[in-house]
Every structure is written in structure tokens, then in C-alpha cells.
Amino acid sequence: MQGEADRVIDARGSYCPGPLMELIKAIKEEDVGTVLAVLSSDASSAKDIPEWVKKAGHELVGVFEEDGYWRIVIRKSR
Amino acid sequence: MKNIVVIGGGVGGTLTANYLASKLKPELRERKIKITLISATDKQLYEPGLLYLIFNKMEESEIIREIKYLLDPDINLVVDTATRVDTSNQVVETEKGSYPYDYLVIATGSKVAPEEIPGLKEGGHWFYNLEGARKLRDALAKFKGGKIVVGVMGVPHKCPVAPIEVSFMLHDFFKHLQMRDQVEILYTYPINKVFLMDSVAELVADLFDQKGIEYKTFFNPIEVDAKNKKIMTLEGEEEQYDLLIAIPPHKGSDLVINSGLADKGGWVPTDRFTLKVEGYDNVYAVGDATNLPVSKAGSVAHFEAEVIAENIAAEIKGLPPTARYYGKTMCFIETGFDEATYIWFDYETPPKPVMPSRFIHWTKIAYNRLYWLTARGIL
Structure with a gap:
């Protein structure tokens, strides 16, 4: 699978900004270098999460459209 | 039985x-x-x-x-x-x-959990419980001017519109005290707009601009430095304050x-x-x-x-x-001491805020008294 992750945050069924807030909570707990994948069924996450990742100075590994949901993969960079 | x-x-x-x-x-x-x-x-x-x-x-x-x-x-x-x-x-x-x-x-x-942000208990105020509100009332009465940060420190929290309302009310409070020019008001929010719902976010950002209330988005505090009066964020920013009105994280x-x-x-x-x-x-x-x-x-x-x-x-x-x-869901939104709007929405219907008016504000003020009839199951 493209964009393998160390930790998967399954936020499917949660609406904006639920998936982003779940990611924010998780990123605080992980070390620099950790790759996290957020699964979200809310289309706006595919736009909002990359925007936040850029602002917060992390690396966007990719946004992958799966069957009925998005998988947004990021690397904690600082 | x-x-x-x-x-x-x-x-x-x-x-x-x-x-x-x-x-x-x-x-x-x-x-x-x-x-x-x-x-x-x-x-x-x-x-x-x-x-x-x-x-x-x-x-x-x-x-x-x-x-x-x-x-x-x-x-x-x-x-x-x-x-x-x-x-x-x-x-x-x-x-x-x-x-x-x-x-x-x-x-x-739900209850507030200020302990989840290191330094917040020592360096911040909040109005989401009686004890916090009493302290903030005193701090506001004694405030001599400077920068007030209204910071939302996590979602979900009780009454999603209250941080917006308190910002508008701070504007009028200091205007009435002839101090508005000595007070900077900064509102911060965790996501990339000033509120969760687009229609409300647009109206509120417009009103913030009109009233000279500043705002920052994608702002997620991780620590408060009580001694130096600074907020540190997950996004790597630092924000100085003279009075911090936090909306602390909530938990069940x-x-x-x-x-x-x-x-x-x-x-x-x-x-x-x-x-x-x-x-x-x-x-x-x-x-x-x-x-x-x-x-x-x-x-x-x-x-x-x-x-x-x-x-x-x-x-x-x-x-x-x-x-x-x-x-x-139905929420009044006070846009100051004299005017308010309201939103009504459900799972299928997004909210459409109406233009703020005195009448809606008076309805809210009346409801603050009428609530005790709601609690009794009458209204």
C-alpha cells in the first residue's frame, strides 16, 4: 500500500474538524519522524489536513483516495 | 415496578x-x-x-x-x-x-480540563465553571489595558459560540469603560476558520473586522508560560498576552x-x-x-x-x-451588549445566521430568565 504508516488514526464517520483534531491529538504524543495516517470519510479533511500540516511545518506524504474514504499520510517533522 | x-x-x-x-x-x-x-x-x-x-x-x-x-x-x-x-x-x-x-x-x-495544557491553570482564566467565572469577573473589572487573548484550546467544548460571544462582549465592555483604544482583543481557533460552520464563520469574521477584533486560525496551544505571559502552539508560534481567557479542553x-x-x-x-x-x-x-x-x-x-x-x-x-x-440545535449568538443573532440547524440543514438585531438580544435576555420554566418541563 502506498504511504505505509507507523500509526493509523481511523476517524471515519467523524465530521470536520473531528479528523483534524484527532490528528492534532495524536501528533502531540508521537516522536519526530513518526508517520501517521488519518482515515477520514469527510471530503473536507482531504483539503483541511494538508493545509494544517503545511502551516505546522510537517511533511505531507500523500493524500490517497480509497474506497469511500481518504487516507492522508503525514510525517512529524519537528 | x-x-x-x-x-x-x-x-x-x-x-x-x-x-x-x-x-x-x-x-x-x-x-x-x-x-x-x-x-x-x-x-x-x-x-x-x-x-x-x-x-x-x-x-x-x-x-x-x-x-x-x-x-x-x-x-x-x-x-x-x-x-x-x-x-x-x-x-x-x-x-x-x-x-x-x-x-x-x-x-x-462534560467538564473543563485546564490541567491538560501545562501552565494554563496558573496563567489563564476561563468562564466555563462558576469558580473560573468569578475570578475572571474580578480580573476584567481590574484590567488596566493591554492584550486579551480569547483562546479556544480544543474541540469539542461546551457552547461552541460562547468564545465568539465573549469576544464581542469584551469589545462593548471596554467601549463602555472608554478604554477600547487601550485594549487589544485577539481571538484564536484550532482550525482554519473562526468557527466550525462556514456560514457562521463568514459572518463572525466580518463582524470581527468591523469591531477591530483580531483573529488567528490553525492555532493550537500546547503550553502556557504563566511567568512570561506567553502561549506556545503546536504550529510553532508564540503569542504574548496580558489577560488570557481560555476555553480549556473538555472531557466527559x-x-x-x-x-x-x-x-x-x-x-x-x-x-x-x-x-x-x-x-x-x-x-x-x-x-x-x-x-x-x-x-x-x-x-x-x-x-x-x-x-x-x-x-x-x-x-x-x-x-x-x-x-x-x-x-x-438552536443557539443564540450575542454580538455585543445590545444585539444578537441566532442559528438553527440539524443533521441535514446547515445554519443560516440572520442579521444581528436588538430584538434577538432581548429574546435571549428574556430566555435567560425563562430557562427555569424549561428546566421544569413547561417551556
């Missing part, structure tokens, strides 16, 4: 119990059912009143009532702290006793967490339409306690209580329970 137990003496618990008592009056009188409400305190606080208390616009005596005077006299009020829900034996354990149930309603609410009650009824965030997984706790046919959750993607607001608890009471009453009467909650 069937036992209905409600845990929690806030809006959701009181209303559910009162609606049940009203729908099941004959069954109560014939002792076919018993309704017990367990509350950790003997008083109820009208929490929306705290927004007014910090500006000295409402007194404590106006926003606190004894629960026994709010409840239908046929409801058995138990003032005691529930310590555990034993779902396999259908019993609620409290510090002093235990209460078996045939139907259980969890109305245990210890009872649901300790009873294994909560998700990771401390919220009770609840069916969004039937309001039954997932995995249980006779346990319901109402108000802030749920994990539903709706506002943690009094109106939500009110509308949910109607659905739960109708369905439990129907089951007791041998009728099919057909009431469903559709996400109905």
Missing part, C-alpha cells in the same frame, strides 16, 4: 426526568414505575449565565436553583455521587448506596470513563437517532455526555430529552418507540 434512573442534575437529566414524570403520571401514581434522579449536587447552575456574570450583568442568585424545586414532586431526587454503572447487573452504584434500573439515562455532562465525566462506557475522549458512543448507548437497548445518553457530532449545548440536551422521554414512556405503555433525534 419498573425503575427509571437518570444520572445527572443538569439540563439533560432534569428535563428527561420531568418529561418522563409528565408522560407517565398515572403509572407513577399507581406505583408501576419509579423515577430516580441522581445528582452529585443539590443545585443546578444555568451555565449560559456565566457569560453575563463575568461582565456583572447577571448575579449568582439568578443562575442557580435548588434541583428539588425544579423537579416534578413525584421524582425521587438522590443527592449523591454515582461512582459506577454496572451494566451487567443493571445497577448504578453511588458513594452511599446502589440503585437498580430497568431504564438508565446518562446525563453526566469520570463516571462514564470508570464504568467503561466512554470512548478515548471520554464521550459515550451514542446512536445519533435513537440516543441509545451503543450496545445497550435500555441505556440512553443525553446532552454533553454523548459522542455525537452536535453542539455541546443546552438546546441539544433539551431536544434530546424530549426524544428519550417519549421513547421510554412509549415502551412502558407498551407502544412502539418511534421518536428520533435529528440533530436539532
Whole structure:
């Protein structure tokens, strides 16, 4: 699978900004270098999460459209 | 005899119990059912009143009532702290006793957790509980000018619009004191807009611009440096303040967490339409306690209580329970000391705020008094 992750945050069924807030909570707990994948069924996450990742100075590994949901993969960079 | 137990003496618990008592009056009188409400305190606080208390616009005596005077006299009020829900034996354990149930309603609410942001307890204020509101009232009265940061430090939190309202009210408060030019107001929000919902975010950003209230988005505080009066964020920013009005992270009650009824965030997984706790046919959750993607607001608890009471009453009467909650929410939004708007929405219908007006503000002020009729199940 493209964009393998160390930790998967399954936020499917949660609406904006639920998936982003779940990611924010998780990123605080992980070390620099950790790759996290957020699964979200809310289309706006595919736009909002990359925007936040850029602002917060992390690396966007990719946004992958799966069957009925998005998988947004990021690397904690600082 | 069937036992209905409600845990929690806030809006959701009181209303559910009162609606049940009203729908099941004959069954109560014939002792076919018993309704017990367990509350950790003997008083109820009208929490929306705290927004007014910090500006000295409402007194404590106006926003606190004894629960026994709010409840239908046929409801058995138990003032005691529930310590555990034993779902396999259908019993609620409290510090002093235990209460078996045939139907259980969890109305245990949410609470602020300032301890989750290091330094916030020492360096910040909040108005989301009575103790915090009292301190903030004093701090605002003594404020000599400088920078006030209104910082939302996590979602979900109670009354999603209150941080917006307090920012608008701060503007008018200092205008009336002839100090507005000496006060900088900065509003911060965790996501990339000033509110969760687009239509509200657009209106609010426009009003912030008109009133000279600054705002920053994608702003997630991780630490407060109380000594140097600075907020550090996950995005790597630092923000100086003279007075910090925080909306601290919220969490669910210890009872649901300790009873294994909560998700990771401390919220009770609840069916969004039937309001039954997932995995249980006779346990319901109402108000802030749920994990539903709706506002943690009094109106939500009110509308949910109607659905739960109708369905439990129907089951007791041998009728099919057909009431469903559709996400109905109604919030007033004060846009200052003299004007307000409101939003109404549900799972399918996004909100459309109307132009702020004095009339809507007066309606809100009237409702602040009328709420005690809502709590009694009358309005």
C-alpha cells in the first residue's frame, strides 16, 4: 500500500474538524519522524489536513483516495 | 415496578426526568414505575449565565436553583455521587448506596480540563465553571489595558459560540469603560476558520473586522508560560498576552470513563437517532455526555430529552418507540451588549445566521430568565 504508516488514526464517520483534531491529538504524543495516517470519510479533511500540516511545518506524504474514504499520510517533522 | 434512573442534575437529566414524570403520571401514581434522579449536587447552575456574570450583568442568585424545586414532586431526587454503572447487573452504584434500573439515562455532562495544557491553570482564566467565572469577573473589572487573548484550546467544548460571544462582549465592555483604544482583543481557533460552520464563520469574521477584533486560525496551544505571559502552539508560534481567557479542553465525566462506557475522549458512543448507548437497548445518553457530532449545548440536551422521554414512556405503555433525534440545535449568538443573532440547524440543514438585531438580544435576555420554566418541563 502506498504511504505505509507507523500509526493509523481511523476517524471515519467523524465530521470536520473531528479528523483534524484527532490528528492534532495524536501528533502531540508521537516522536519526530513518526508517520501517521488519518482515515477520514469527510471530503473536507482531504483539503483541511494538508493545509494544517503545511502551516505546522510537517511533511505531507500523500493524500490517497480509497474506497469511500481518504487516507492522508503525514510525517512529524519537528 | 419498573425503575427509571437518570444520572445527572443538569439540563439533560432534569428535563428527561420531568418529561418522563409528565408522560407517565398515572403509572407513577399507581406505583408501576419509579423515577430516580441522581445528582452529585443539590443545585443546578444555568451555565449560559456565566457569560453575563463575568461582565456583572447577571448575579449568582439568578443562575442557580435548588434541583428539588425544579423537579416534578413525584421524582425521587438522590443527592449523591454515582461512582459506577454496572451494566451487567443493571445497577448504578453511588458513594452511599446502589440503585437498580430497568431504564438508565446518562446525563453526566462534560467538564473543563485546564490541567491538560501545562501552565494554563496558573496563567489563564476561563468562564466555563462558576469558580473560573468569578475570578475572571474580578480580573476584567481590574484590567488596566493591554492584550486579551480569547483562546479556544480544543474541540469539542461546551457552547461552541460562547468564545465568539465573549469576544464581542469584551469589545462593548471596554467601549463602555472608554478604554477600547487601550485594549487589544485577539481571538484564536484550532482550525482554519473562526468557527466550525462556514456560514457562521463568514459572518463572525466580518463582524470581527468591523469591531477591530483580531483573529488567528490553525492555532493550537500546547503550553502556557504563566511567568512570561506567553502561549506556545503546536504550529510553532508564540503569542504574548496580558489577560488570557481560555476555553480549556473538555472531557466527559469520570463516571462514564470508570464504568467503561466512554470512548478515548471520554464521550459515550451514542446512536445519533435513537440516543441509545451503543450496545445497550435500555441505556440512553443525553446532552454533553454523548459522542455525537452536535453542539455541546443546552438546546441539544433539551431536544434530546424530549426524544428519550417519549421513547421510554412509549415502551412502558407498551407502544412502539418511534421518536428520533435529528440533530436539532438552536443557539443564540450575542454580538455585543445590545444585539444578537441566532442559528438553527440539524443533521441535514446547515445554519443560516440572520442579521444581528436588538430584538434577538432581548429574546435571549428574556430566555435567560425563562430557562427555569424549561428546566421544569413547561417551556
